[in-house]
Amino acid sequence: MNWDALIKIRRDLHQIPELGFKEFKTQTYLLDYLKTLSPDRIEVKTWKTGIFVKIKGMNPKKTIGYRADIDGLPITEATGLEFQSLHQGQMHACGHDLHMTIALGLITYFVENPIDDHLLFIFQPAEEGPGGAEPMLNTDIMREWKPDMIIALHIAPEYPVGTIATREGLLFANTSELFIDLEGKGGHAAYPHQTNDMVVAACALVSQLQSVVSRNVDPLDSAVITIGKITGGTVQNIIAETARLEGTIRTLSVESMARVKERIEALVKGIEVGYQCKTSIDYGAMYHQVYNHEEIARDFIAFAEKKENIEVVVCNEAMTGEDFGYMLKEIPGIMFWLGVDSGYGLHHSRLNPDEEAIKTAVHLLSEYIQYKSK
């Protein structure tokens, strides 16, 4: 494997992060790379900004899948790296540049070292939203090339390189986006009694939302409500007529998601009455939990534990979301965390994964896939 070439690929991809379903340059870059590989064994099909790559097996009995997400985030990069993002306000701050590079490393390896089974690599757009996994699953290409098992990984800044972490069963939470619009009556800053101020209403609502997890969810269960963005008003001396909260809900069960939403709706109704305004709630994109197939997870953990230079952690569930959960709902498989040792975490403008982890993942997965194909 030409590791220097893979590092260059990672850095090239890092420079061109694009948001969900706008990954045009990324798709072109990936397709250009795939054209450099011997065409005899691979078939490539595109879907929107995503790509399916099938590597034909020598004596196939099944198809093994690997999924890499390809979109970036609306974050202004502050790493100061020489290969930092060229796209103002956009960054690969969730490691998808590494996920794609690892997929290309595996494709290159298996084109050069064919195995018995078919392999399907899925480059999936829009993981950060609105979600590309579910629509990709529903394509004719996927119906035709559907894998019998599927694998994905996610970088983990908190673990050192060489560590992987996973577990049987639930790994990532159920998620739902949350958008709440408030509309009242604006006016002059000096005449608040003639208005219904939506900045005040929005602040009250953010505070009240904090009681849902602390008072409506069983302490032995887990949930998260995060409001990541508030907008409202126009200038400092005009009382705001509108405000908008944007956030996300995370729960460990589908039932808790329903309960949390019920409570949010009740609080929003209360704001409507208490602050004399109109409200609306939009749940945006929702992701199914990531649930690892127990037997495959056990087998993968046992396999990885035998590898030199790999430390396996059997981790707790995380409140992160991943639309790979939809793929695992239909296809038996696993997701795991890949240690990349960064002082800054996921979705941070200074996230700086150690590129050595690319080698760890390509070694581990090429060996695991060969073992599963025997």
Ligand SMILES: CC(=O)N[C@@H](CCC[C@H](N)C(=O)O)C(=O)O
């Ligand atoms: C691994 C990761 O960070 N995934 C994202 C998925 C976002 C889903 C959706 N846009 C939402 O915010 O609910 C995450 O934030 O966990």
